[in-house]
Amino acid sequence: MLDFLFSKPFAIRITNNFVQVMSIVGNKKKIKAINFAEEKIPEGIIINNEIIDEKVLSQIIKTTLAKAKPNPISSKKCILVWPENLTYTQLFPSIKPATDEVLKKEMEELISGVIPISLSESNYNYQTYTFGDKKVAFIAVAEKEKLNNYQTFLNNTCGLKVVGIEPEFISLIRNLPTEYVKGQSAAFIHTEFNSINIILTFSGIIFDSIRVKYSLNPKQVLAHELTKSINLFSEQMNQKIVNIFLIGENEFESLLNEKFQLPRKQILKFNLDLSKMNYNNGNNLHIISGAALKTIGFETGMPINLLQ
Secondary structure (H helix, E strand, O other): OHHHHHOOOEEEEEOOOEEEEEEEEEOOOOEEEEEEEEEEOOOOOEEOOEEOOHHHHHHHHHHHHHHOEOOOOOOOEEEEEEOHHHOEEEEEOOOOOOOHHHHHHHHHHHHHOOOOOOHHHEEEEEEEEEEOOEEEEEEEEEEHHHHHHHHHHHHHHOOOEEEEEEEHHHHHHHOOOHHHHOOOOEEEEEEEOOEEEEEEEEOOEEEEEEEEEOOOOHHHHHHHHHHHHHHHHHHHHOOOOOEEEEEOOOOOHHHHHHHOOOOEEEEOOOOOOOOOOOOOOOOOOHHHHHHHHHOOOOOOOOOOOOOO
16 A cells, blocks of 8 residues: 555556556656556557557556566556547637636636537646736646546556546657747647647747648648648737747658748757667657656646546
């Protein structure tokens, strides 16, 4: 019982194709070890983020935890990374100052007006920020049933305890050095699974995060979506995007050189250094490692938690 109370959570990411687990031994000042494992998920076990075969998936997760290197992960507490495509986000650029109770009611009214599901069927979290005389609010919303399905599966079938659920983009931003995120307004480009993730930030706050899939013409998709996002940012915030950052090795540098006359830089150094890990499976580690950083006290300034 005491082991459970004092054990540190690990991070877990479950996609249609694989499961990743990671735990960090140490603290913010000194990381002693990074325990990590990844297992493929056979086709048909999860379809469109819906768990089809809980028994098989449960065994895969238990096997993955046991195979973690350099040491197996024994903690029962976990932070679940929530898929971007199952998360609705919105920034409200003009919020009236109010008491917590009045603000909560106002936020619920605003959220109801922008999400395609009813508020009663949703879990949501929001953070408000003040800039001079302007107050803004960033919200993240996910379907309650889908969240509950994953939480129940991990708690009951896998014998774990979900202590937090955070969207992928929050985990990703946590892994980026502060000088990139908290500087001038910027667009971050991240690619994975034949999809493009665009995150717009200003003063350390996320304005928007979108993930779009592509099958053909990925450069055309990126040009269209990035232009649309930048224009929306300019309209709502009365500011311009100043920089573009490519997260990790990125295939779109030539396109950005042609279409967007903005300073750009590849981010190849992250808050969690994974360079010593013998990893060559080709899947991205930036998100799972960002979630693992949360377990040792790294925060983003945007503590979005969809667990309710």
